[in-house]
Amino acid sequence: MSEAPLMQRPNSWQTAANARLRMARFRQLLALASLGAVLLVSGCASEDGGVQSQKLAMIKSRGKLICGVDGKLPGFSFVSSNGQYSGLDVDICRAVAAAVFGDPTKVDYRDLNSSERFAALASGEVDLLSRNTTYTLSRDAAGGNGLSFGPTTFYDGQGVMTPRASGISSLRDLAGKPVCVESGTTTELNLADQMRQLNVAYTPLKFQTGDQTYAAYLGGRCVAVTSDRSQLAGKRTSFPNPDDHVLLPDVLSKEPLTPASVNADPAWADAIRWTVYALMQAEELGISTSTIDSKLAEAKANPNLAELRRFLGVEGDFGKQLGLPADFVVRIVKAVGNYGEIFDRNVGPGSPLKLDRGLNRQWNNGGLIYSPPFR
């Protein structure tokens, strides 16, 4: 209780009344201010739906592309001992950077594990997900993960690797046995589906990272490890005795590995899509790092080569339509080569993985690599 002298009482009452009045005015002001803030925020948001890609504008102003990759997968994305990223997935990032900036080095790579990759993309953490991600309905649909997939860059299938000494020769032999899987991948689901069809009960051991999964397999905790066949082949090269491990003949699933961006920005997704198609079209037209200069000179000299001229940006405005420079194809090919070169260098004959082109041949060569026309 305050022991204020009598004299001061009316005074303090007055101040209190005054204060209440001021408080009321103050509240009104604050309410107005917060209303304004909310309007401002929502106003900014309503600009999102424009035709021009906001993402592309943001990337350009940032000066760097942020690309989500695996980072530990030989052949697809791997950090060498000198700190450089390389691999097929990485080359897709470099191609997009070359298309946007003309410089394939303007990329920040983020290593993502499989359980954080979609959240990282959805929250805008990365601009592009090029991380051996399988194209599926639930990941594409707006009611699912809501991603926007580009063209498939590697047609893969899920396989199972076992130690040669285990004597396992088919999926049925895995009954009651522990199998190591990386949690949050489609491989985990496919294995479950296949085994349910075969009515084979098995024990899945899930690990958060690929490192741990393979460490547990090599430690002898599981008699099998499952993943995409290309990934298994890549990992096997890093084992102490690669020949002690075999891939089972069973192919459990279709695994079209595909780069992805968010649904919300179709213009940015288009830029990615046509960057990848440019790689494929370049191979089909026989344009590679060694021939690009001569082809460009040829196109500039001969106005009759309309298709080549459009493709290389000598005429037409394909680049502009995508929000990219007119000669974006030339920049891409000069930076990373065509699709065939990327494949050979990273996973094909020019790499330790030595994978066959298989389904990843050009369409006119019996494969699935097929670019829609550039026109």
Next chain:
Amino acid sequence: MATRPMPAAATPIPWWRHRQILPWLVQAAVGLIVLVLVAFLVSNLVRNLTAAGLLLSFGWLDNPAGFPIAETALPYDPAMPYWRALAAGLVNTLRVVLAGLVGSSLLGLVAGSAAFSSNGLLRRLARGYVELIRNIPLLLQLVFWYFVVFLALPNGSAAIQLPGLVLAKSGLYLGAAQLVNGVWQAPISLSVEFGALLTGLVVYTGAFIAEVVRGGIASVPRGQWEAARSLGLSQPQTLVQIVLPQALRVIVPGLNSQFISLAKNSSLAVACGYPDFYSVASTTGNQTGRDVEVVVILLGAYLVIDLLISALMNGVNRLVQLKER
């Protein structure tokens, strides 16, 4: 600066400095800041989720999960819905937490009491255990137990076999165990993942509980020891019959926070492959894309576990404190 040397008596105090108003002003200001911040974050969340087509909903919990779980105490198969998978994960967590509570209490009690042993070596060993374990991160200890210790166990027919007990790389088998097609089978089996997680949690939490127990025993007046000794009780008898019952009054409140941290630390199971609640939830979130909902469920469930432990310990505390009268 609000620290004028001496406010002159004549100048009236500004209205906002009034004793009854100032506190409310401060509160109103803090409340308003918090409110605006929360409103800002939530409006962003709703807008971003709407844009991504992921507006909060829990209907997907009824969809079939489709993924198997390595070991469940609750019957479960991949055709069951997500909520059932999450429930199985929760039961797995509760299983390791309960075993951990018992194990770490016993270990802590032994190590804490050993600090008062007449045997100098035992005393120093107890001290060394506490100092060693408390200064090494739990996650590091877990991966060490799993990848270095437990995965070094012999496999298949080379497993360590004792009557009624088989210890192999895949786990511990009790009862009549037999090797079927290269896989051990027994009535009671514990997986090596469960074993590694439990060992890690018990050894780590045990060191902290040992400190609580040591403090409790130290709080019992020396006269109690001397009186019991003069009555002819041996050292262990004195400890168990005279000192520990009194020390419990101090020990039990201290155990509460250790138990809660054990429950929360069990979420590190992902590091050694045990399918606990967090592991199942992260698989769920990843398959459905419902990360926000999954985090809400996770936080809620751990909060409930913590409250349960607190309630339990409050009950125990009341029992222990009654003995004082």
Next chain:
Amino acid sequence: MTMPPVPSRHALGRRLRSELFASPLDGVISVALIVGLAAAALGLGHWATTQARWAVIQANSTLFAVGRYPEPQQWRLWLLTTLLAAAAGLSWGLLRGLPRPDRPAQRWPRNDRLALLLLITLALLVPVSLKLSVVIQLRWWLITALLLILRWAAGRWAQRIPGHWQRWLPLLWPLLYLVGMVLISGGLGLIQVPSSDWGGLLLTLLEASFAILLCFPLGILLALGRRSTLPLLRWGSVLYIEFIRGAPLITLLFLGQNILGFLLPGGLAPERVWRAAWVLTLFAAAYVAEAVRSGLAAVPRGQMEAARSLGLPLPLALLHVVLPQALRVALPATVGQFITLLQDTTLLSLIGLSDLLFVAGTVMANPAYLGRNAEVYLTLAVLFWCCCAALGLGSRALERRLDPNPLPSS
């Protein structure tokens, strides 16, 4: 107990007997323990010298220390280490060289001589056993020498430093922290090194120090809020503290990494490394708040009342009278939280930040070092143990120093 003057061998024998073989039971326990310990020590020694392949540590020591920090820029980290060593030597020397109210200055007390011995041994042994190149070994020796010279000089001439200098010297550390941040991240004419390139021990220490520095004031505010008479502040603080203490850290880290992007407008969310640092800070603050609260509870109510009746306004009474007493009581629990925080940084490896444990995973996935788990984990354990034990020792020393009634003088 008064001991008759006996030859030392007998004294030793008697002590051994009373410590180890006081009763038959004790004897049995002792023998069993000695056999067990000896077997364990022999096994470990045999493994470490014959089976273990320590090349995995020697070849990757740079990776463990700084992760993928670009090599041309690593001179900045060397400079920072040198500055830190200099500041440490200076502070150490001054701490000893200046007399304290309760006792005169002591230039080389026993503990310091021990620390000196330890430091010199480490500086000589560690670089050699890691098989670092001669240039790098030389750098470590020079840095150690600098530390010791400054320690000696500061201890010797501490009392000649004018008083107002002494008052400002503690500010050296916050200043050094800012300088360190610039050196690490770049700016002010230095090339930018993106935070995604920081790793290993560098990242671990950076995250821990950032969180420790910030969670302390935050925790004090929360503790004061929890004890406030204003209901809104009190309930707000209670709600926050209990919410955080009820949640596993890994869930909060996941929330910070993957959901913060939803909570903030595009592009506003900080970098991943800083997000994790803030989550660690906000997490630890709740625990520090509880430690400080118990300290506040230990300060008698009369202290506050006396301070207020002397005319001190509430903030000043808190700052000058209540908090100093409360924080002294809360010190051991608070430092305990700091140690936990340092250990909790290992969880960053689970969300894909390249802390020490994450770097360990990368190293062990390298084909050349597959299966060398034990060597790597043991090395990390020793490293963490040393850091945490040093924090604990420091806390105990500080506790003794702040004790208002030290045993000898009272």
